[in-house]
Amino acid sequence: MTAHHDSGPSGWVHRLAPAPADAPGAPASSEPTLTEATARLGEGPVAWAVLVGTELARVITREVPELGGGPAPFETLRMGTEAAVLRSLLLLADPAADRTVPEESLLGDREFARRRVGLDKVLRGIRVAHAALAGALMAACRERAAPADRAEEFLRISELLFGFMDEFSSRMTTEYLTEHDRWLASGAAAREETVRAILDGQPVREDTARELLAYRLEGRHLALVAWCESPAAGDLQRAAADLLHLRGCSSALILPTGRTTLWAWGDPQAPHPAEAPPGATYPEGFGFAFGSVRHGLTGFRQSHEDAQHAARVMRLNPGGTGPVVDYPDVELPALLSADLPALRRFTGDELGALAADSPHAEQLRRTLRLYLRNERSLMAAAAQLHVARNTVTYRVKRAQELLGHDLTARLPEVMAALEAARVLGPAVLLKADEAHEA
Incomplete structure (x- = not known):
């Protein structure tokens, strides 16, 4: 040297x-x-x-x-x-x-x-x-x-x-x-080929697939897409298996798809998966996107598709969703963001200056969203925000001024735009030079 x-x-x-x-x-x-x-x-x-x-x-x-x-x-x-x-x-x-x-x-x-x-x-x-x-x-x-x-x-x-x-x-x-x-030459190849055939909608013999995968295909399925920032595949597989167990799955199919990514499925006993215990922690740099609970061979594929959509939402707003996301919780933004440029235009059109990517606009959006979700109850929104009723009144009035149009006339569109902004954050919001807060 x-x-x-x-x-x-x-x-x-x-x-x-x-x-x-x-x-x-x-x-x-x-x-x-x-x-x-x-x-x-x-x-x-x-x-x-x-x-x-x-x-x-x-x-x-x-x-x-x-x-x-x-x-x-x-x-x-x-x-x-x-x-x-x-x-x-x-x-x-x-x-x-x-x-x-x-x-x-x-x-x-x-x-x-x-x-x-x-x-x-x-x-x-x-x-x-x-x-x-x-x-x-x-x-x-x-x-x-x-x-x-x-x-x-x-x-x-x-x-x-x-x-x-x-x-x-x-x-x-x-x-x-x-x-x-x-x-x-490995058994992993046959397992992956079988899984991909199912995901592609190709005909498979369920009994043969069940034996090869060591996993039942006829029951309920909860799909998971997981990844980590550093090559720790063993830790990722253990974390995925543990998390599926916490969600009420008695068995799991784990399929590594790279050094830092995997697909998995579990068999939840209930139609709605159990929540992870309060205070549960996850390794730094890990992400877990769950699909919906679905049934049978078709459900195996559909739950995976849901998990892929949830993973896409997480990657659009890194750090804004937390390390674990369930597809039902982000279903609307996931569907809307299939065409992200169009969604960004939609959000700007519906929210006006309220679509600004700033702490003040975010505070007003959150207040307006909770006010509308609580059927316009000032008291209910104030309780959830831990602020005074008059504060909610002021914020709702200010938010409606920034909208730039009549809220009542386009209520479903405004609520959809607020939900997209909540989940996707900067991916659909306007920069300071695109939106002006009066």
Whole structure:
């Protein structure tokens, strides 16, 4: 391991650093990878790689959405792109450096195989990353390298990235196919194929499926979609099983769909699942989206669809719904948000300035919503808000002024918009420059 330096034509690599206004965020790479890179490149280039790695992950998920899928899969992808940027910088600083594809990138590749993302999508993601990384390195070289060295450095960047990405694609293909074959040879493959057949509405023999899945398909079902921010699949599976048990399920089917995501089903004994005990806590960074309780093979599929909708609502407003959400509690916003841009326009049209994303507007929306849900009872709303009756009177009057139209004439629409704003928050609310509070 050698100390970093900034002399010579490639010295610009050691002078890399994020712009003062750009916060790189927390690194996604492993501690050994970061320690080695910092020792050989310096803190500035490593911080630059973290920032560029995050941007590469965003570009990839925008161009190839199948490689995303939520916060946890994005973090896995970011870990791989960040490691690739670091390895590229190490090679630019020292052509004799190790050219091996980083293990962090292979972890994401294996997850793509387990999630059944097509190899063509994976290779397209690599091409997108190649183009974006080349652009970032060329721009950085243009800014930091001496004018006399730029032409040679541009050529070196191009040749190095072409060779590295060619080897990268080859190794990722091999690893993908190996993981895919390993998955096919496991019992998990048969279980997942059976579950996906049911979800796709394909005909299946219930007795054969029941034996393979070790789970009854003819009774009630409560579906769960769960995820975590870091690779802790074992903990996630235990947490999902424990939570289904707390909801009144005597048995459960747990199906991991990636390193940080899973699908699950339980068999609740009652038509409405039990609530978790008061004060129940959940691991940090975990999310649990439940469907509705439904019956039979069709209900197995429908409850899962409900859970997917609930998960989408949670991801639209991270932190605004809590770690556990039941589909019946967010059903209306889930249905309305199938077309999010249209819902945002609807919310703005119905609520006017009351749709502003501000604490004051939120207070007025909550007061108006409780007032309407309590059949316009000032006393009932005041009791739920723990404020005086006159306070509710003032807030309701102010909220109706901000609506900009007659509340009575469009009561169902206004209540739907208030519910969407409550659950989805900033995803459907207006920014300060879009809404003005008088």
